[in-house]
Amino acid sequence: MDAVEVAGLGREYARRRQPPRVALAGFDLTVPVGEVHGLLGPNGAGKTTLCKILSTVLLPTSGTARVFGRDVVTDTKAVRTLVGVVFGGERGLYGRLTARQNLLYWSALYRQPRAVGRARADRLLERLGLTGRADERVETFSRGMKQRLHLARGLVGDPRLVILDEPTVGMDPVAAKDFRSLVRELRDEGRTVLITTHDMAEAEAVCDRVSLIDGGKLLATEDPRTIGGWLTKYERVVAEDVPREVLASLSSVPGVRGVSTEDRTTVVETEARGAAGAVVQALVRAGVTTMSTGRPSLADVYLHVIGDRGSVVR
Numbered sequence: 364m365d366a367v368e369v370a371g372l373g374r375e376y377a378r379r380r381q382p383p384r385v386a387l388a389g390f391d392l393t394v395p396v397g398e399v400h401g402l403l404g405p406n407g408a409g410k411t412t413l414c415k416i417l418s419t420v421l422l423p424t425s426g427t428a429r430v431f432g433r434d435v436v437t438d439t440k441a442v443r444t445l446v447g448v449v450f451g452g453e454r455g456l457y458g459r460l461t462a463r464q465n466l467l468y469w470s471a472l473y474r475q476p477r478a479v480g481r482a483r484a485d486r487l488l489e490r491l492g493l494t495g496r497a498d499e500r501v502e503t504f505s506r507g508m509k510q511r512l513h514l515a516r517g518l519v520g521d522p523r524l525v526i527l528d529e530p531t532v533g534m535d536p537v538a539a540k541d542f543r544s545l546v547r548e549l550r551d552e553g554r555t556v557l558i559t560t561h562d563m564a565e566a567e568a569v570c571d572r573v574s575l576i577d578g579g580k581l582l583a584t585e586d587p588r589t590i591g592g593w594l595t596k597y598e599r600v601v602a603e604d605v606p607r608e609v610l611a612s613l614s615s616v617p618g619v620r621g622v623s624t625e626d627r628t629t630v631v632e633t634e635a636r637g638a639a640g641a642v643v644q645a646l647v648r649a650g651v652t653t654m655s656t657g658r659p660s661l662a663d664v665y666l667h668v669i670g671d672r673g674s675v676v677r
């Protein structure tokens with residue numbers, strides 16, 4: 364039995380006087396027990412819709428979804444005891460309650476005995492570094508602290524499947540690093556984790572496998588090392604005031620895919636490891652002083668990697 368088995372899943376949202384919006388169409392996904400699985404996709408790809416269906420807060424319009432063999436539509440109650448879900452942002456916390464009270468409230472919803480709830484709340488507050496603020500109202504918390512409390516809340520029910528929807532949006536780098544070790548701990552405890560993100564570096568860092576999704580469809584499932592490879596292959600160098608005679612030579616640097624200039628800004632895109640370094644060297648030699656290198660956007664990677672394989676890309 365797998366932790367998640369999704370077959371032919373579809374979800375449409377009805378709209379007034381317009382055709383329904385398709386959020387998922389014929390979506391298939393299998394996540395084995397104990398895996399940290401990433402769902403990587405741009406805005407509107409259908410990630411949140413899938414998370415909502417798996418956590419039983421939204422019904423599919425076609426297809427099936429099972430969590431540890433339990434159907435999300437016909438066996439809702441069982442699924443709810445197996446899944447803990449954390450949606451990004453600040454929704455779902457009670458600002459006028461303290462952090463501890465929020466967790467005890469959720470524990471009561473799971474019908475846990477009070478002593479169990481208290482012990483779990485203590486452990487989770489400790490684990491997420493919130494013990495010092497446990498008895499303060501949540502409305503006084505910073506965004507990052509609220510996010511950590513969200514995570515704690517998702518773990519109150521001791522879920523076998525943890526669904527994290529864009530958990531690190533807005534976290535500072537230190538908090539994001541702590542978060543990554545938390546995900547590893549969850550896996551070490553034998554939990555299965557499904558995590559959505561549009562950050563390729565995050566997907567590479569924490570996942571065992573990563574599914575690329577767009578337009579409500581699964582495009583491919585990859586090893587995170589492949590994603591890491593794309594990050595170093597498809598880099599971009601942005602430079603200011605590049606002399607015209609240098610522009611032509613940049614196009615002939617091995618591994619450069621394209622050079623475009625608008626006003627004073629030139630963008631060089633690469634498609635081979637090390638090419639960005641060679642471009643930077645060429646620019647420095649030409650006396651250019653203002654430049655930066657950056658990761659490719661997800662759209663870039665989709666276009667060049669998935670597009671090449673003939674899949675549908677918007």
Ligand SMILES: Nc1ncnc2c1ncn2[C@@H]1O[C@H](COP(=O)(O)OP(=O)(O)OP(=O)(O)O)[C@@H](O)[C@H]1O
Nearest residue numbers: 376384385386404405406407408409410411412413
């Ligand atoms: N309640 C709704 N009514 C109508 N359309 C919706 C509704 N919720 C989502 N959609 C649409 O369904 C599609 C998929 O949305 P979804 O939120 O699942 O994407 P996502 O991958 O989570 O995006 P993001 O990264 O922006 O959160 C989008 O086109 C979105 O506009």
